Amino acid sequence: MRIGIDFDNTIACYDGVFHQAALERGLIPPDLARDKNSVRDHLNGSGRKDDFTELQGYVYGARMELVSPYPGFVKFVGAARRAGHDLFVVSHKTQHPILGPKHDMHAAARSFLVGRGLTGAKPDQIDPENVFFELTKDEKVARAHDLACDVFIDDLPEILSLGGFPPRMRKILFDPQNQFATEAGGFDRHISWAAISADLTRDRA
Structure with missing residues (x-):
């Protein structure tokens, strides 16, 4: 086949990866749930949608060793x-x-x-x-x-x-x-x- x-x-x-990368960049509180959607929803909900967009580029381009x-x-x-x-x-x-x-x-x-x-x-x-x-x-x-x-x-x-x-x-x-x-x-x-x-x-x- x-x-x-x-x-x-x-x-x-990417389980836990977006959470770790967001913490490194000071974007989220440490007690936020570790899944990607929680990170996205937190940033989008606080008017920082561009921060999440940039975070995706950072993970996918510079931090794949975390994955x-x-x-x-x-x-x-x-x-x-x-x-x-x-x-x-x-x-x-x-x-x-x-x-x-x-x-x-x-x-x-x-x-x-x-x-x-x-x-x-x-x-x-x-x-x-x-x-x-x-x-x-x-x-x-x-x-x-x-x-x-x-x-x-x-x-x-x-x-x-x-x-x-x-x-x-x-x-x-x-x-x-x-x-x-x-x-x-x-x-x-x-x-x-x-x-x-x-x-x-x-x-x-």
Whole structure:
């Protein structure tokens, strides 16, 4: 199979990262909840939406060393490659932040994949040539179409609902917070990479 995989919040797990980065920059009180949405809502609700926009660029461009792959993803990559599947990272993000220093967020994401041992020349890694960061959602979908993906895995129902994917492609919603149980119509939904691995590779070890 040819399996396309989103990057942010599908491979890269930002749990606690925005909280840590916001504390470093003095943007939030230390007792604020650690999830990204709480940081966003606090800043937006206090009239500092631009601070959150700049914080995103800071995390995605300069602090990816704080980020880890979701539990089970490294094992999934190895199992999928052993099963003979081709893996593609297909994501969308601007190359540079809208506000703040002009970090290269595409380069930072590629460095994350290399640094975590996810891409490389080994048989249990993703080929670096199979990593694509597009500038828009439509370009992301077009890339998945051009790659003839048999499966696409994403954390957002709104992405999987877009037209333009290969017509018979299977869509898997990655929902680790179990927040989209009522919105998964037309998709298969899994809450962990272990479940996805069991589904796509039959590797239950």
